[in-house]
Amino acid sequence: MTGLSLRNLHVKFGRHEVLRGIDIDVAPGQTLVLFGPSGGGKTVLLRSVAGLEPAARGQVAIDGADVTSRGPEARGVGMAFQNFALYPHMSARDNIASPLQARGVGPADVTARVGAVADLLRIGHVLGHMPKELSNGQKQRTALARALVGQPKVLLLDDPLRNVDAKLRYEMRLELPRLLRSAAAATIYVSQDYREAMALGDQVAILLDGRIAQSGTPEEIYDSPASVNVAKLFGDPPINLLPCRPTDAGNALHVAVAGLQLSVRAERAAIGRACLLGLRPETMSIHADARPNAARAQILATTPLHERLVVLLRAATGEEIVASVLGALPPAGAPVWLSADATHALLFDAETGERITAPRAPREIAA
Amino acid sequence: MAHIDGRGSRLPAILRGIALAAVLVFFLFPILWIFLMSFQSNDQILRIPPSLLFRPTMINYTSLISGKLQTAAGSLDLPFMHNLFNSVLLSSASVLVALVLGVPAAYAFARFHFRLGEDIAFTLLSFRFAPPLLVLLPLSLYFKDLHLSNTYVGLIWVYQLICLPLILWIVRGYFEDASPDVEYAYRVDGHSWWRAFTRIAIPLAGPGIAAAGLLAFIFAWNNFVFALILASADKQPVTVGALAFVTASGIQYGQIAAAIVLSILPTLALALYAQRWLVEGLSLGAVKG
Numbered sequence: 084m085t086g087l088s089l090r091n092l093h094v095k096f097g098r099h100e101v102l103r104g105i106d107i108d109v110a111p112g113q114t115l116v117l118f119g120p121s122g123g124g125k126t127v128l129l130r131s132v133a134g135l136e137p138a139a140r141g142q143v144a145i146d147g148a149d150v151t152s153r154g155p156e157a158r159g160v161g162m163a164f165q166n167f168a169l170y171p172h173m174s175a176r177d178n179i180a181s182p183l184q185a186r187g188v189g190p191a192d193v194t195a196r197v198g199a200v201a202d203l204l205r206i207g208h209v210l211g212h213m214p215k216e217l218s219n220g221q222k223q224r225t226a227l228a229r230a231l232v233g234q235p236k237v238l239l240l241d242d243p244l245r246n247v248d249a250k251l252r253y254e255m256r257l258e259l260p261r262l263l264r265s266a267a268a269a270t271i272y273v274s275q276d277y278r279e280a281m282a283l284g285d286q287v288a289i290l291l292d293g294r295i296a297q298s299g300t301p302e303e304i305y306d307s308p309a310s311v312n313v314a315k316l317f318g319d320p321p322i323n324l325l326p327c328r329p330t331d332a333g334n335a336l337h338v339a340v341a342g343l344q345l346s347v348r349a350e351r352a353a354i355g356r357a358c359l360l361g362l363r364p365e366t367m368s369i370h371a372d373a374r375p376n377a378a379r380a381q382i383l384a385t386t387p388l389h390e391r392l393v394v395l396l397r398a399a400t401g402e403e404i405v406a407s408v409l410g411a412l413p414p415a416g417a418p419v420w421l422s423a424d425a426t427h428a429l430l431f432d433a434e435t436g437e438r439i440t441a442p443r444a445p446r447e448i449a450a
Numbered sequence: 451m452a453h454i455d456g457r458g459s460r461l462p463a464i465l466r467g468i469a470l471a472a473v474l475v476f477f478l479f480p481i482l483w484i485f486l487m488s489f490q491s492n493d494q495i496l497r498i499p500p501s502l503l504f505r506p507t508m509i510n511y512t513s514l515i516s517g518k519l520q521t522a523a524g525s526l527d528l529p530f531m532h533n534l535f536n537s538v539l540l541s542s543a544s545v546l547v548a549l550v551l552g553v554p555a556a557y558a559f560a561r562f563h564f565r566l567g568e569d570i571a572f573t574l575l576s577f578r579f580a581p582p583l584l585v586l587l588p589l590s591l592y593f594k595d596l597h598l599s600n601t602y603v604g605l606i607w608v609y610q611l612i613c614l615p616l617i618l619w620i621v622r623g624y625f626e627d628a629s630p631d632v633e634y635a636y637r638v639d640g641h642s643w644w645r646a647f648t649r650i651a652i653p654l655a656g657p658g659i660a661a662a663g664l665l666a667f668i669f670a671w672n673n674f675v676f677a678l679i680l681a682s683a684d685k686q687p688v689t690v691g692a693l694a695f696v697t698a699s700g701i702q703y704g705q706i707a708a709a710i711v712l713s714i715l716p717t718l719a720l721a722l723y724a725q726r727w728l729v730e731g732l733s734l735g736a737v738k739g
Binding site for chain 2 (some may be wrong): 130133134135154155156157158159160161162164166168169170171172181182185186229233
């Protein structure tokens with residue numbers, strides 16, 4: 084098995100189990116986005132792979148070699164920390180050169196390789212600067228360059244865009260896939276931003292309560308979240324969840340929520356059970372006139388988000404629903420009608436939180 | 451005085467200058483007075499009213515440096531220069547030993563949580579607030595048995611009661627303030643833990659180590675009671691040696707003043723030298739939380 088593989092990884096701090104049995108495989112050249120709420124153990128997992136977590140139990144293998152008992156200096160991973168962790172008393176050049184110097188690369192080679200990676204990240208002009216003289220974006224690129232320069236087999240990126248401003252985050256989201264492809268490493272990318280996960284991940288693993296709650300392509304997870312918790316985490320604006328009790332409607336289930344009448348394909352066992360209906364804001368539409376299968380609603384607030392408008396509505400029956408729509412809205416104060424695309428509706432068991440609707444074939448979605 | 455823009459701010463600037471001058475005079479006047487006294491003979495010093503204008507004499511310094519003191523009762527041997535040498539030796543050796551032992555210990559206390567760690571750290575701190583005389587009686591008995599009385603090694607050992615807790619607790623704080631991620635990053639780069647400690651942790655805690663070392667040096671330099679009890683004349687530092695100025699024929703104020711001036715100099719020089727590390731920022735803005 085090439086690339087990175089984790090088997091049965093456990094981390095326990097005192098009586099608190101942070102990770103309880105993680106199995107992950109990342110092939111060379113692939114990026115796995117590790118997604119989850121803060122404090123969920125994502126950083127601990129990365130530290131375990133890097134060999135920085137003494138409490139880690141389980142097996143870590145890199146390119147088929149078991150490195151579990153090796154220290155961080157002998158694992159050959161590259162890592163970018165969330166807080167950059169640059170060496171404040173060394174210039175950007177020396178920061179980037181550090182992994183090469185540790186391996187005893189000759190000075191001429193060091194200069195050439197540092198120059199190459201600096202050009203790739205467009206920080207060649209600030210190599211002589213000390214970290215305190217760099218902007219946040221330059222610090223972040225320096226940290227990335229340091230992780231990449233040694234051409235590691237495994238690349239660990241701990242939410243590298245967390246501490247940079249929105250404009251730079253947007254730029255880097257475009258640039259990173261190309262960089263990561265050129266690195267050809269098995270990459271674990273920690274993120275709390277669902278757009279980053281969509282843009283960068285070949286695979287996404289959702290880390291919840293110390294376990295991988297679901298893993299798959301970003302589209303699979305978005306379209307067919309395994310549970311309510313995954314659905315809530317993965318998606319921005321977050322999914323609408325409405326309590327309901329499906330009734331029998333022949334070859335489908337009939338669900339009535341917020342004045343909407345939807346017919347959902349799901350196991351018949353769900354009939355009469357307490358369920359949650361999940362409606363992605365992107366699958367909702369707003370109309371200026373009454374039409375079949377649409378419910379009366381009132382607009383409470385509107386926020387632009389990228390090319391879309393995020394609209395908070397209150398249905399005539401009282402529920403608050405978020406819709407994310409393209410194009411213009413009816414004039415303020417005018418009555419609106421809300422409809423939902425039933426083919427994208429998700430049905431969850433209210434008790435266990437598990438998805439009842441069948442998984443859907445992947446499709447292109449607008450993030 | 452710094453220039454401040456705007457005409458309206460002249461008065462506050464003047465007032466601030468006066469306040470600063472007052473504070474400086476308050477703290478520096480005794481030192482200035484001692485400095486002036488060191489160039490006067492005993493007669494000039496004891497004259498009332500004291501005179502600011504006098505014919506300076508080097509007699510105090512020459513007698514200190516030559517080690518011969520001429521008094522009305524005759525010539526007296528003064529081991530002051532030897533005392534000064536003892537002070538320098540004892541203080542620097544103690545601080546060096548305390549740094550070698552204390553900095554790695556401070557690092558361990560800051561980075562690792564081990565059984566009884568806090569208790570050990572607290573015990574070491576308690577050496578600072580235990581009254582020295584309480585420790586000295588049993589110590590002097592032990593020292594006699596161990597043949598450590600009146601040896602430099604014994605004194606340097608006892609001086610660790612002063613230096614080690616200071617260095618340990620100050621440097622520990624600096625290590626704790628520095629993000630361990632910076633050291634982790636260095637290890638992930640492929641460097642051993644020892645190199646991460648010497649190349650990253652120690653330079654980043656540099657200002658703290660300099661401050662703690664300087665403070666420990668001053669405390670060691672000013673110590674009186676350990677050397678008074680555990681050492682005899684030839685191993686005693688200036689603080690104890692100054693007792694010799696109280697002679698049968700009176701107190702030699704001029705020599706005392708000159709001795710004070712001479713004994714301030716090494717500490718002052720060290721403070722000026724260490725200053726550039728003291729003012730350097732700790733993390734230099736590399737880590738953003």
